[in-house]
Amino acid sequence: MSYQNLIVEESGPVARVTINRPDVLNALNRATLGEIVSAFTALGRNAAVRAVILTGAGEKAFIAGADIRELKDLSPLAAHEFAREGQLACTVISRIGKPVIAAVNGFALGGGCEIALACTMRIGSRKAKLGQPEVNLGVIPGWGGTQRLPRLVGLGRAAEIILTGDPIGAEEAHRIGLLNRVVEPEELMPTCEAIASKIAGRGPLAVRLALDACQRGLEGSLAEGLALEADAFGLAASTADWREGTGAFLEKRAASFRGE
Numbered sequence: 169m170s171y172q173n174l175i176v177e178e179s180g181p182v183a184r185v186t187i188n189r190p191d192v193l194n195a196l197n198r199a200t201l202g203e204i205v206s207a208f209t210a211l212g213r214n215a216a217v218r219a220v221i222l223t224g225a226g227e228k229a230f231i232a233g234a235d236i237r238e239l240k241d242l243s244p245l246a247a248h249e250f251a252r253e254g255q256l257a258c259t260v261i262s263r264i265g266k267p268v269i270a271a272v273n274g275f276a277l278g279g280g281c282e283i284a285l286a287c288t289m290r291i292g293s294r295k296a297k298l299g300q301p302e303v304n305l306g307v308i309p310g311w312g313g314t315q316r317l318p319r320l321v322g323l324g325r326a327a328e329i330i331l332t333g334d335p336i337g338a339e340e341a342h343r344i345g346l347l348n349r350v351v352e353p354e355e356l357m358p359t360c361e362a363i364a365s366k367i368a369g370r371g372p373l374a375v376r377l378a379l380d381a382c383q384r385g386l387e388g389s390l391a392e393g394l395a396l397e398a399d400a401f402g403l404a405a406s407t408a409d410w411r412e413g414t415g416a417f418l419e420k421r422a423a424s425f426r427g428e
Contacts, residue, residue, distance in 0.1 A: 231280025
């Protein structure tokens with residue numbers, strides 16, 4: 169399928185999605201949000217794809233935020249709908265059942281930071297800057313920033329980022345856990361590709377079950393999370409991949425997972 173604002177590439181088990189609006193620093197309008205939902209839904213259903221890298225076109229921005237031209241004159245009802253559209257895009261990214269790695273190559277601000285937060289992990293160039301500057305415009309984060317950021321870095325740090333509106337650099341983002349790693353700009357895509365390829369070589373059903381248990385476990389108590397984990401562990405035991413992986417280990421050979 170072709171997209172107006174995205175480039176979707178598949179290379180073996182790893183797909184790359186590039187937000188392709190470099191003239192506006194990859195700012196997200198409603199059309200692009202819809203394309204993100206469509207593209208990630210399709211990738212989630214594609215059994216040949218086992219990991220996805222998400223990045224922005226050009227050298228300046230991952231995603232600079234929502235397209236402010238679409239925000240200025242929204243009515244309260246339209247603003248609510250716009251928030252839900254952005255939240256849907258983030259939810260689809262986070263719930264496709266496969267790891268999504270954000271390759272943060274520059275500005276990840278506002279909605280761009282929220283899209284990165286929806287990804288499974290975030291690798292940043294040393295040039296990356298992340299933040300939630302909405303309060304500078306009299307706006308608040310509306311695509312999950314007030315919910316995902318505190319869960320990731322804690323309430324105090326999240327509140328400082330959201331309430332001051334000040335962006336933070338890559339090293340500070342890494343220090344507080346917002347970025348998994350920081351690398352030189354030329355190493356960003358090779359690093360993301362290496363991580364994605366490594367995960368793609370693991371049992372795909374096990375990856376999906378483990379990811380789901382991690383995500384859903386955060387939504388409840390520890391006891392509920394442990395029950396989810398036990399259920400997932402039992403389900404994994406019913407798969408051919410379980411038998412292949414354990415058998416390969418005992419036979420001292422590389423496992424050949426088929427996602428069954």
